[in-house]
Amino acid sequence: MEVFFPVANAGLGYKFAEVMEPLTKHFYAFKCEPSVLLSNEFITQLVETGELYALAPYRKLDVDTTLSLYPNGDLVLGLQKDTYVALGLNSPDSGAMKSKSTLPVKMREFGNCTSIRYPRSDLFIQSPFFEEIYSQNTNS
Amino acid sequence: MIKLLRFSPFNYSSTKVHCINLKRISKHKKEYDRAVWALSRGVIGQPDVILSWETISPAADTNDHTHQILRGSELGQQFECLSAKKLALNSERKTLRNLQVPIINTEKMLQMVDHPSGQSKGPTPSRSLQKLQQLIPDSKEKTTPQQSLNPDFMASLEEWIGALHNRVRNYVEAAEVDLDVSSLTHDSLESVYMHGCIFDYEGFITPNFIAHQLEQMKKLVDGAQVPYGILTAWAFEDHSRSSLEYGVDAYYTIVILPNDQYLIIRPQKT
Numbered sequence: 129m130e131v132f133f134p135v136a137n138a139g140l141g142y143k144f145a146e147v148m149e150p151l152t153k154h155f156y157a158f159k160c161e162p163s164v165l166l167s168n169e170f171i172t173q174l175v176e177t178g179e180l181y182a183l184a185p186y187r188k189l190d191v192d193t194t195l196s197l198y199p200n201g202d203l204v205l206g207l208q209k210d211t212y213v214a215l216g217l218n219s220p221d222s223g224a225m226k227s228k229s230t231l232p233v234k235m236r237e238f239g240n241c242t243s244i245r246y247p248r249s250d251l252f253i254q255s256p257f258f259e260e261i262y263s264q265n266t267n268s
Numbered sequence: 269m270i271k272l273l274r275f276s277p278f279n280y281s282s283t284k285v286h287c288i289n290l291k292r293i294s295k296h297k298k299e300y301d302r303a304v305w306a307l308s309r310g311v312i313g314q315p316d317v318i319l320s321w322e323t324i325s326p327a328a329d330t331n332d333h334t335h336q337i338l339r340g341s342e343l344g345q346q347f348e349c350l351s352a353k354k355l356a357l358n359s360e361r362k363t364l365r366n367l368q369v370p371i372i373n374t375e376k377m378l379q380m381v382d383h384p385s386g387q388s389k390g391p392t393p394s395r396s397l398q399k400l401q402q403l404i405p406d407s408k409e410k411t412t413p414q415q416s417l418n419p420d421f422m423a424s425l426e427e428w429i430g431a432l433h434n435r436v437r438n439y440v441e442a443a444e445v446d447l448d449v450s451s452l453t454h455d456s457l458e459s460v461y462m463h464g465c466i467f468d469y470e471g472f473i474t475p476n477f478i479a480h481q482l483e484q485m486k487k488l489v490d491g492a493q494v495p496y497g498i499l500t501a502w503a504f505e506d507h508s509r510s511s512l513e514y515g516v517d518a519y520y521t522i523v524i525l526p527n528d529q530y531l532i533i534r535p536q537k538t
Contacts, residue, residue, distance in 0.1 A: 130433055131467040131481060132498040133488065134369040138463040140493075141363050147488060148467050150359065151480050155320040155472035158352040162315070163308035168294065174321055175290045181474045182319040189283065193312050197319075201291035205312075212284045215306045 162195060165203060175201050318472045319352070357471035364464035367440050370428055370457040372496055372525060417531075424457045426533055429521055432464070433500055440464075465494075473501065485524045497524045 133144060164170060165182075174180050175197075182197035194206035207215065293300045431439035438446075469477075478501055485497035500521040520534035 129469045129473050129478065129481075129499070129501045131469075131485060132429075132432060132500075133465045133485075133494040134367070134462040134496070135465045135494060136462055138363050138365055138465075141361055141465040144465055144488065144493075145361050145467070147484050148481065150357065150469065150477060152320060152322060152474070152477055153357055153359075154354050155318055155357065156352040157316065157318050157355055159314050159316050161308060161310070162312050163304050165317075166288075166290065166293070166300070166304050166307060171290050171294050178321050178323040179474075179476060180319065180321050181472070182317050183472075184315040185318055186316065193315065194283075195312075195315055195317065197290075201289045203288045203290055205286045205288070206283045207286060207312075208283060211311055212286065214311045215286075216309075217286060217303070217306050 162203075162205070165197065171201075318355075320472050320474050320477075322474070322476055355471065357469055357473070359470075360468040362466040362468065364440070364466060366461060367432075367464045368459040369462040369464070370425060370459045372425065372523065372531075374525075374527075374529065421457070422533075425523075425531075426521075428457060429498055429500065429523075429533070432498075473503075482522065482524065489524050489526055492526070496526070498522075499524070 131148065135141070135144075179199040180197060181199065182195075184193075184195040187194045189206065191208070193208065193211055194204075196204045198204070288303050293303060428440065430436075467481075469481075478499070482499060485499060488494050489497055498521060500519075502519045504518065520532060523531040523533070525531065
């Protein structure tokens with residue numbers, strides 16, 4: 129970050145240095161498992177008591193796992209697909225994923241059908257509702 | 269609470285984003301246990317993490333626009349378990365002598381347009397920009413809808429600021445410039461010989477840090493000690509979700525002008 133002021137007198141810089149003195153002069157670096165960020169001590173003492181920013185530096189967005197933490201408490205993980213699956217947060221037991229996990233099972237029932245209309249019409253023909261209509265038509 | 273996001277890969281990779289809100293998850297034991305179990309199995313490994321922490325204290329000497337003051341805090345005992353290394357921000361003061369400094373005033377910046385279209389829709393402003401807008405709440409109202417920024421002047425100003433930060437001395441001093449460096453000229457900029465006082469900060473810089481520096485710049489400009497101040501922040505690009513949801517910009521320039529006016533220059537996002 130860079131701040132620029134045009135000044136008439138070159139010697140004014142030292143005077144402005146006092147005004148432009150930053151509030152925060154330090155930041156911290158450490159190495160830890162991400163689960164440490166979930167520890168109760170970390171959440172109660174740091175996340176809930178102030179504004180906390182954290183990120184994993186020197187990581188390539190498209191190939192590495194990235195990590196960032198924002199003041200609202202969001203821990204955002206950027207994960208490769210394999211890592212994401214291996215983490216286990218994506219398993220069918222997870223409540224949010226239940227509706228998605230049922231979809232492939234239905235698709236398998238219709239074998240090699242490539243059309244979306246075909247299985248739907250097939251379902252309709254096999255349904256009791258269709259049989260009722262069909263019998264009414266044939267009787268009349 | 270674990271928020272499973274839609275699988276929206278980044279533009280250039282198959283990376284998936286997973287978000288865990290630490291404040292909420294601690295109150296939901298089942299989700300909390302699951303997240304701890306997932307993250308403690310060593311799948312991600314032990315990444316290097318840099319961290320900045322600022323406590324929020326009620327403002328004793330608050331002014332009309334700020335409701336709380338953020339103070340840089342020492343982590344001290346709270347952080348001993350992580351054996352964190354304390355790093356200092358690099359700050360440096362430089363003086364550049366005899367520059368052709370552009371004169372920035374409202375008359376030159378603004379031009380009349382035929383079709384006022386209201387406020388243009390752009391990306392979410394970054395946190396430091398939002399704080400600046402809180403700091404100067406009336407500045408937008410002072411610009412009438414019939415006026416818009418003069419594109420020629422703005423292009424020249426952006427070019428000049430870019431040259432300044434890249435230390436292209438020839439351009440900043442209005443000397444002859446190679447066309448490979450810049451095709452723009454100083455014609456649309458009225459300039460005057462002055463010196464440049466530069467404060468350079470490097471490290472893990474948070475929006476609060478930038479907001480504080482903006483406040484200090486505004487004090488200097490309002491006190492007529494300097495005609496204006498230019499702040500440019502740049503960093504590596506974060507992934508798109510951070511940029512959109514958290515208002516984190518990787519690059520922008522803010523020009524603080526007298527009379528509660530300011531300019532924000534940032535690249536157009538697609």
